[in-house]
Amino acid sequence: MLEHGAAPPTAQRPEGKPPAGGPGARLMRRKPVEWLVAEGGQGEGGSLRRSMGVWQLTMISIGATLGTGIFVVLGEAVPDAGPAVIVSFVIAGLTALFSALSYAELAGTIPVSGSSYSYAYATMGELVAWVCGWCLILEYGVSVAAVAVGWGQYLNELLDGTLGITIPDALAAPPGDGGIFNLPALLVVLLSMAFLLGGAKESARANAIMVGVKIAALILFCAVAFTGIRAGNYTPFMPLGMAGVSAAGATLFFSYIGFDAASTAGEEAKNPQRDLPRAIMLSLVIVTALYCLVAAVAVGALPWKKFSGTEAALAGIMENVTGQSFWAVVLAAGAVIAIASVVLTVLYGQTRILFAMSRDGLVPPVFSKVHAETGVPRANTVIVSLFCGVLAAAIPLGQLADATSIGTLFAFALVNIAVIVLRRTRPDMTRTFRVPLSPLFPLIGFGLCLWMMNSLELVTWVVFGVWMAVGLVLYFAYGMRRSRLATAEK
Secondary structure (H helix, E strand, O other): OOOOOOOOOHHHOOOOOOOOOOHHHHHOOOOOHHHHHHOOOEEEOEEOOOOEOHHHHHHHHHHHHOOHHHHHHHHHHHHHHHHHHHHHHHHHHHHHHHHHHHHHHHHHHOOOOOOHHHHHHHHOOHHHHHHHHHHHHHHHHHHHHHHHHHHHHHHHHHHHHHOOOOOOHHHOOOOOOOOOOOHHHHHHHHHHHHHHHOOHHHHHHHHHHHHHHHHHHHHHHHHHHHOOOOHHHHOOOOOOHHHHHHHHHHHHHHHOOOHHHHHHHOOOEOOHHHHHHHHHHHHHHHHHHHHHHHHHHHHHHOOHHHOOOOOOHHHHHHHHHHOOOHHHHHHHHHHHHHHHHHHHHHHHHHHHHHHHHHHOOOOOHHHHEOOOOOOOOHHHHHHHHHHHHHHHHHOOOHHHHHHHHHHHHHHHHHHHHHHHHHHHHOOOOOOOOOOOOOOHHHHHHHHHHHHHHHOOOHHHHHHHHHHHHHHHHHHHHHHHHHOHHHHHHO
């Protein structure tokens, strides 16, 4: 195996030698696939451990995807589409499918921890890879904080329904939102950190349990609410026309963000070439089926005009059907567990992306230092967890949380392009999964990502632009000169 910081032998990277020339050529230097795969799992002082099978990988993707979306999204989407929100979920799932196909091909071909950052490095060069990695830091870091804030709200609902108490506003909201410090948000991040420090296998087991609980909660909702279905609630099926269905579909797309989380576990999977594509596609199918089932039951049990847009839409439906508040407590408990698993899996993905960037020299080496006994990037995990926890506890996120969407879509767009580039530059590579009808399907995925990005508000683009500017400053000041490809040129 490779020593940390040492370049693989030249024979392993015949087409990956950094290009000679000026600054422009250095920005386009690519990291060969063989180099990426050869150093897989290696960090400073130790190695990541391959301990996950296809089921654990699938649970990681479901854990990162199936969370706040299904518990809050119906109240926002049903008023736009009516009962046809079921079709909106299908449209959103198909939109995600095109990018998922590209992720599946690259995850099986380049089974490393960096996800789309590593794919971009191998196909489009270092600068594009840095931009992609910087987008992922925005996506994962801010979304952890935003989801943690939502966890505190549901925890209060659960405490109120079971014990009749709530956490005081001063300790349940950040400054500017009526509080002093959001203690629950910090708590769920620290709990997730504790699981991650125990090892990838242990945290994957905890996540699988939480995913099982939240799937059971949604199935319970369907079973209870099914008794309240009235055929008349499905008519008219599309009261606001196809325009309303499309608008709801654009909103619902963001409920699918997270299916790519399994790709960040490429260096901890037992058989990544076989299992990563399966996990990505299987998780998307399971999540889409659950979304459509819950939506169909919900709009059948409650007239679409009565959806209030509140976060407690599912709990309200169960209470209306049964006449008992007990079910609201059950759903609150399910939401607490669901959101906790999202925090755990997204935090995991953030640490592994930084691990890959650090190993490449683009961020400080502390992020790729692996604890010899646990096989965990311990310092990386602690630093990222504390940063996200403090962000969630002390800063009102507001519009900043919307920036996670644009960062995600940008990364998805690059992955679709990476598939096309790698097919042209390395057609001889073994691919355990191939996107059908390439390059048509990747181009469709790329176009859909651009369309979604164009629908976002101006303030989101401004935040994204500022974030990119900061990232470029850091790259030119630090990463460009310290990258391993830069040192290999000397």
